[in-house]
Amino acid sequence: MTPVDLFARADGLRAGRTPFVLATVVRAERPTSAKPGYRAIVLPDGTIEGFVGGACAESTVRLQSLAVLRTGRSTLLRVTPAADGQPAAEGMVVVDNPCLSGGTLDIFLEAVVPTPLVHVFGDTPIARALVDVGSAAGYAVTLSTDPAAPIPPDATAVVVASHGHDEAPVVRAAVHAEVPYVALVASRTRAPAALAEAELPADLAARVRSPAGLDLGARTPGDVALSVLAELVQVRAAAARETPVPTRRDGDAAGEAVAPGPRRQLPVVDPATAVDPVCGMSVAVTPTGLQLEHAGRTWYFCATGCRTAFAGDPARYGG
Template sequence: MVDPTVANRQRELEEQRQGFVRATVVRTQRPTSARAGDVAVVDATGAITGFVGGTCVEASVREMSLAALESGEPVLLQVRPGDVGRVEHEGAIEVHNPCLSGGSIDVFLEPVVPAARVVVAGDAPVAQALARIGAELGYDMQLVDGEAWHPDDSVAALIAAGHGHGEEPALERALEAGVPYVGLIASDKRGAAVVASLNVDDELRQRVHTPAGIKLGGTSPAEIALGVLAELVQVRAGARAVQEEKDAAAGRDLPEEPRTAIDPVCHMTVVAAEPTLHVEHDGRTVWFCAPGCRTRFLKEPERYAA
């Protein structure tokens, strides 16, 4: 049974549409304080709610969780005693930790990223079909009244499917807010007239996909919705590819690795972020994997400062 504190934290992050990692202990070898089935949640800052082992294990869980959250790929973390080292296997990373008491632990790290939010303005049959099929594709679908709707940063797409009701205000607000995909379901003639009537700059008008969707030849609400969602998938994939090319040209590797530091006592790699143990020494921050390393450093800082 999952600890209520962990379940509440997971629910809180889901409601806030924040990404997190669900860390589950799948195997242990004594001596270890964790047990198979123990679960924790690691948020985007590296803060851990729940228990998956002592502070030495937490240091590795924190580091690998943030990397998994960046990549979006799950990974099996295998923490073993021994000299500092790391071996990457297919789907798994084996980390050696000199601070362990002799046991070992395997933790499955599963990143949970909020689904892209797609807003559909309208309640006609095609709008209902969009909501149904989009949910099957894994999108967070929302049906709204176009007159009353106001976008926020969570919106990935706005599809106007009101057949003349509340389309203009929804389209204008989506364009002004920079919603990545803006589509209008209409005929060629009506779509052009609606776009021409929008109270926005010509540059923004050109961003409206109308008639929205890839022409598959179907005429039923479900077939039209399928074409619109196919276009949305295509546009989003193209935008990701363009961004990756820009990042590569600028010398930025994707995904970006979390900032790390080396524990000066045991030489473990740790995340250089607020949840990690640290002290200020001679004007710089020193990071540690566990309280024992921090205590040893504070007793003899000159020995480890280098």
């Protein structure tokens, strides 16, 4: 895959809101087959498109990239056959790879994850202000006036701002889809009745934030939109820390703490690992990984050489 093809592929993945890792070789200590500037894309199922090293290096890049996709945090990976056991520098992961032919690779793993998506329902000034303010804040925002429209599968937030029109079905759909932040724009007087119409069990109804937003004394549609997005920022930060979110609904009086909403996972293969029985490397257990069935068990390998060695004499490697 040429650099142009690789970047076109990356653009297509971004447009389709598919998470991936862009792996770039930034340093190569000979002898290595990859050189600085070589790149590859690692997809959520572990597929690697491009080239950042031989089979053993590729296996390590796959495993570490899947871990990066889980956290969304980019990192610098050092793959070396001569790790000295010293703690890695901050921001770096060092993997001792005995399969390498003597060289060392430093590979930057850039997590490219979709922009958080906010789904707004309603045809009101506040709904339109949420689109404007949310977009300016860097969120991907969708606006719908159809109560039967499906909730986007990767929505971070759903805000119902229809002022009493078709609120219940959208609130129910968002809660049952386990969207992390669900908010209903309603006055303190109307909010309880509006939530009751959704006919949700008490534990699920408690997840809906209404009145929506932090109590900032908002009056204009733009101010209300700002208060809702401020609360969304607070909820997302609390979910990352797994701490309760303090609620403030009446001036400066603190309400009860609310547990953060469910953490919607990225659609990424869980980076389960196995140990290559030949070289001892940790490898990712993915559909695209090298494997072999023997004695009623699936064995995983970093490269074809290890798989061939195992197949020739399984007993020598514990098979």
